[in-house]
Amino acid sequence: MNSPVRAGIIGTGFMGGVHAQAIRTAGGTVTRVSGSSSAKADSFARRIGAKSVASTADALIESDDVDVVHICTPNNSHAELALKVIEAGKAVVCEKPLATSVAEAQALSAAADAAGTVTAVPFVYRFYPAIREARARILSGESGNLWLLHGSYLQDWLSTDDAANWRVNPELGGGSRAFGDIGVHWCDLMEFVTGHRIVRLTATVSNAFPRRAMEGGMKTVMTEDGANILFETDQGASGSLVISQVSPGRKNRLWFSFDGTAASYSFDQENPGNLWIGGSRSTRILPSGNDSLGASASAEYAFLPAGHPQGYQDCFNAFVGDMHAAIHGKRPEGLPSFADGLRSAQLTEAVLASAASRSWAEIPLPVKAPRYQSIS
Missing domain, CATH: 3.30.360.10 (Dihydrodipicolinate Reductase; domain 2)
Incomplete structure (x- = not known):
């Protein structure tokens, strides 16, 4: 039997709570949380029933009792945090956008693919x-x-x-x-x-x-x-x-x-x-x-x-359930990965470029889906 997934959540806002509920429903445990202040982290941990509070995001990522890190912070911090999780050899769920530039999204997708890291971006409407x-x-x-x-x-x-x-x-x-x-x-x-x-x-x-x-x-x-x-x-x-x-x-x-x-x-x-x-x-x-x-x-x-x-929370629960299945070595159909996060960054860049130039913009076709390695 696969052991329950131990999750850490970085970010204490609305989305952090949604992730926490989904983790519990999927049979996982929120072992650590971190926030922009110790007061916010303490309050969030009590509200969602997390086991402990990490002093910093870096400390949470390096914790031995965290298998997967959920990044629920403002957009400009996503790329840096996600790369640290990949380098730590752990699975990562990163709120969209994966990054605020195509270059950063490409680097993250390539790093995750090279490491065999299990990644996900919450395009949860797929799960209705x-x-x-x-x-x-x-x-x-x-x-x-x-x-x-x-x-x-x-x-x-x-x-x-x-x-x-x-x-x-x-x-x-x-x-x-x-x-x-x-x-x-x-x-x-x-x-x-x-x-x-x-x-x-x-x-x-x-x-x-x-x-x-x-x-x-x-x-x-x-x-x-x-x-x-x-x-x-x-x-x-x-x-x-x-x-x-x-x-x-x-x-x-x-x-x-x-x-x-x-x-x-x-x-x-x-x-x-x-x-x-x-x-x-x-x-x-x-x-x-x-x-x-x-x-x-x-x-x-x-x-x-x-x-x-x-509804929406049910979709999120199913999404995280499939993420846990991927962590245990399965390949659920339709789990959105960092490759899908890169795809969205490319579309966003094209929209802004087209609006600025008042012309058509071209978008490259996506690459094949990554192959994951189990970390269980």
Whole structure:
């Protein structure tokens, strides 16, 4: 029997709590945490039931009782911390973006591949049962030829000019905010579900509020509130994507329609219990449950009967469960790795370059998936 995975969490905010819940659900133990201050780390450890507090992030990474490190810190620290974990010979889960530049993401992906390190980036929308069902149906050929891939990802947490946090600051969050934060989720999901890869795109970025209330008063915003993107894929499809973090009333609406010549598939993350399947003569809504899904690949992630929708935390739990399986030497289908984090960095760079030049930008095709070595 595989021993429980011992995890360390760097970062004490909202995402750290999500990771902690997923670790426990997957049968692991949070042995150590670290934060930006000892007070925050102590409070976080008590809240999530961690066994101990590490004095620094470096001390946590080097701890003998940590098998996998979860990096849940501001974006500008991801690359440095992830590299230290790889060099320590441990598995790593790094919040996206993997890095704030393509060069750093490439270096991390190459280092992890060379070391055989088990890595993951939380593109957790892959783990909805409805998403796995759509993927299985499309890859089986049921859709016919996919020719139009379109959708949006809309939030409203920045819908007033006094709303801001570290993500608005490019020195901490990186050069792209809306696309780099949520647009990459949509693109990852599209490529995962359809098997298509974006090879060129043209984009515009914009701001609802040119100035926001930040530390020191009202300041000019240097990162985008939203983006509009047209793209083409390696299999001849075209698509469009609207990204916004200033759409009042939209809390976390990732929506897509993937349209083929024989069938179309639509999913709405604010109503995750259903998959809409359209045909020329009829349409139907397929409820997501372990008693209703047809594909074994989707039923594996459906823990409840139809009518009991699974949500974001359930996806995160399944993601971490697959990460633990990879640590024990298995190769779960669809576990997003540092190679996928690199892919998102390349797409983000292309969006910013296209918006700046008002022209189309090319994106290289991804490399093959890495081969992992068990560290159990």
